[in-house]
Each structure stands twice: as C-alpha cells, then as structure tokens.
Amino acid sequence: MEISDLIVSQHDVKGKILVVDDQIVNVKIIKKLLQEDYDIFMATDGDQVIDVCMDLQPDMVLLDIEMPTVNGFEVCKQLKANPLTANIAVIFITAHFEEATEVKGLQLGAVDFIHKPINPIITKTRVKNQLMLKQQSDLLRSFAMYDALTGVANRRQFDQRFAANWRHCIRDKEPISIIMLDIDVFKQYNDNYGHQQGDNCLALVAKTIQQTLKRPCDLVARYGGEEFVCILPQTDFCGAEHKAKSIIDNINALKIEHGFSNVSDYITVSAGVATVVPHKEMQQDMLLELADKQLYLAKSNGRNQVASIEISNIS
Template sequence: MSWTAQARNGRLLIVDDAMENIQILNHVLGEEHEVLFALNGEKALELAHQHRPDLILLDALMPGMDGYEVCAALHASSELQDIPIIFVTALTNPEDETRALEAGAVDFITKPFNVAVVRARVRTHLTLKRQSDTLRELTLTDSLTGVANRRCFNDAIDHEWRRCLRSGAPLSVVMIDIDHFKLYNDAYGHQAGDTCLKEVARAMVHCAGRSPDLVARYGGEEFIILLPQVGAEGAETVAQRLLANIAELAIPHRMSPAGNAVTVSLGVATVQPSDSSSAEALVRAADQALYQAKESGRNRYRIARDGLALAQE
C-alpha cells in the first residue's frame, strides 16, 4: 500500500518505551496506516503537535512522564484534545482499565497483543473519529458558500488570540461587506444572489491562502477574514488584493451606486494581543473601519489604528 493510501486510512502515533512493542504494533498496523512512534511522553506530545495524528496508542507505564500524564496533557490542549487515545498496557486489573477510561482514553488493549483485536479496535475508533470530524465540520461551515461560519470564526479567533499572546505575534482581521447587496437581490433574484455570494467567497479564500488564515461568513452579505501572525502591512496587502480580485470577477450590478459591477467595502484592524486588549475589541475596530469605508463611498478599505479608522485608498 502506498504512503498516500496509508495516510488516507489514518495516521497513528504509537507511544511505548519498549521498542519491541512499537515494532510489533508497526508490523500489525503499518501496512494499512501511516505510523509515527515515540519512546517517551515528551516526544509523544511534540509529535502530536507537529503531525496531529488521528489516533494515539499509548502505553500506560513509562519512565518519566507516564501514559496518564500524557493523556492529561493531550486533553488540556485545545488543539489535541479531540484525538482519541487507546491505552496499551500489560496491566489487567479492572481498576487499571477504569483509571485509563477516567483519564480520557476511548479504549483499553492489554499486552500481549491480540492482532485481530488491535486491528479491529483501531479501525473502529478511526471510523468514529472520521464521523465526529465530519459532523464538527458541518456545524462549523456555512452551507451556502462552503467557508467557515460565525461560530467557527469565534472559536478560531479565541484560539489565535491566545497563541499570539503567548508568542508576541500580531493578529489582524478584515471585515468585508458586499456593497448594495439588497439592490442586487432585488434586481437579479435570490438565486443569482446566492451565486454572487459563492463567487465572492471563493475570491476571499484565494486572497487569504495561508493555512492559518480563515475566511468566514459573518452574516448575510458580510464576511470576515482572520489573519494570524499578520501585521498591519500584510493585512493591508490582503485588502488591496481582495478589492482587485472582486473587480476581476466583473459580476454585473446595474443597480449599484458604487459602479456597474459588484464591489465590496472593507475594514482592516491589527493588534498586538495583550492582557489589556481583547479579540472582541479587534473585531469592533474592524467593523468601525468598515463603516467608515461605506460612509466614504464604498468599494474601498479603511484601516483602524489606535481606535481610529484612517483613510486609505
């Protein structure tokens, strides 16, 4: 089986201080799945953050950081807490199994390994993980445009705020509103309006193409772009690119006072996260800058600096 097919079947992280146990599990699972391994808890957490495995097989008893501590650390991380964990251990007492499940494991496999049991349980929990991921994606995606929805944006900005606060990196948002969209719907109909929203959303995704960037439908014809670790200059570049890309779409809008084609107005805000500021204030600043862009003629952007929206063409 190819590496690509193995990755599609699920990425596993095997954590055990005994190399012979890792070799046995790799022999059992490596033909069907992509397998990573760690010999201690610290390395396991490092690999989990780097590679985001779909399932972790974790030895309970290891020197230093044991499996229960690793499990607790994984569940304490907002990025890793949804990864299912199967404890793999020589312990056989019911109390040990109970402790593993109470620590957050989804299953418990005893040594020596029963090959059929290992394969079956891994497949079962990978299937459950895929189903859970699909359901989560559906709840966080705007059904019309395919971009993130407002709930997803709220979760993402909270996460990125904390991360930028720790790293000292800037955080930017761009608030976007399609100009005179009600007039567009009145003139062309709601079906055409839906198509317009989809095309504009695709143009936004193209402009914010880094993996950390997030495009979300904020409500109606309003969108927002989250730009982690992007300063004011980079956010302005995204705004400029977006105006140009929307113009290139050349979607006719004969009723628009802003021009003969669909245009957008944008508000840009950047902040260095700190304990004295908040993600909510950043979004409000972008919204105020958007309001000034609309008030000054639309089809343009405004940048919020120090609480004030300064004119930018």
C-alpha cells in the same frame, strides 16, 4: 456545503494518525502495521505532541502512557482542554493492565486502550473502529459548525476558534489579525438579480476567500448576511493587510457582473483589518470592534479597498 460532499470527502482522504512513544522501535512497529491504510506521523516526546497536533490536526493519537518528560495522561489532558485538539481521538498504548489505569485514561477522554505487546489484529481493528466512530462524529459536528449556504464556518465555530486562537497568541506572545469583509452594494444585487443569484454569489465569494487564506490555521466564517470574518493567528500587520488585498483582488478577478453597483461593473468587497499582540488584560472583542470600524472606513472611502490598523498597548 452539501451533506454528500462531506461524506465523500471523508472517504477520499486517508486518516492521519500520530504515534507517540519514547521508544522508537515501538513507533516503527506501529507504523509498519498501519502505514498501508493511514498516513502515519511520529513523535518520541510528550512535549512535542501539542504543537504537532495543532499543526497536523491528526484524526487519532496512539499515545504511550509511560514517557520520561510528560506522560501520556498529561498529554491527553492538554489535548482535551484545547478546543483545537479536543476532538482528536486518543488511544492509549500501555503495558499496564490495571483497571484503575484504564479508568483514569477514559475519564481524561481517551476512547480505547491497546496493550503491549502489540497484537496486530486487535490493534488494526480497534484503530479502524475508533476512526469510523470519529468520522461519524465529525460529520455530525460539521453540520452544526458550518454555514449551510456557503460551506464556510458559521458564527458558532468562529466564536470557538477565535477564543482558542486568542489564548494561544497570548501564551506565545504572537500577533493575531482579524479581517472583516463585506460585499459592496449587495442589496441592489439581490433586488435586481434575484435571491437565488444572490445565494450563488455569496457561495462563490466565500469559496474565493477560503482559497485565498490557504493556511490550515486560518479561518473564514460567515458573520451575517453578506459579511465575512477571517481569523489569522500568528499573522502580523503586514501579512494581514497583504492577505486582505489579495482577497479583494481575487474577488475582482471573478468578474461577477453587477450592473447596479456604483463602485464597479462587477461584485467587489471592502475589508477592515486589525492586528494586535494580545495580553491577558485585553478583551478579544476589542479586536473585532476595531476591524469592524476599519471596514466602515473602507466603505466610507469608496469601497473595494482595505482599511487597517495595528494596535499596541491597549487594554
């Protein structure tokens, strides 16, 4: 992924803002004020915010402090404690003017305050400024979290996302699946077609895997060399196996010539799949190790295929 691609993508997409207030009239006022410049989403209950943010991944949350079930301070605390939502910018909207209130909010990770009654010019300016700062921060962060050659996540981002997804699947008693992928006979490809062509092949394979996954919550990362790994949270064994087969089919459909392979006339990949519904006594590395063993089995059985396992009652 080129730097210019990241910059262009930021300017081409509207910012997403989640407005949270238990008074629907306040939500409508803010929506009307900002909807021409941003994609506005709404919630009226603090309990909804974490799940909505996990699915939506907004750039910013405009968050009322006083709400009947879970107040804004607690919502902000939960958002900042979760690696998947920690980078969302939070602006508190409040009728309170006390210095102690602002100190507490800023210590919890909020970036600014907007006071009621809403001043349109102040609100639009503060939202614009904070979203600009977030874009710059996201851009810098992306350079540290993505593989420069392929544009997919790197090991650092994989480790963070895997740990977060693992915890959430434990909490929700949901399955999580790992797909380990390796390009077959890639050394011979590099040796005979050259490293530049090998790099082009890696980038195209990575892009194809990413396009096959589709769901925003799924992640593909370059694990090392010609090896990739996919995290599929809330994905059962059948779903993960089907996705792995789709990846293999889509790589085959690229028809990248490989005249030095003993598997096919084209580039192929092998895949190992492991699925589990995790619990607190389990170590997440266990799932990775089992997926890697399945990958080795797929290669031993002739490559260009999937080997898979579903684990239960393993601590």
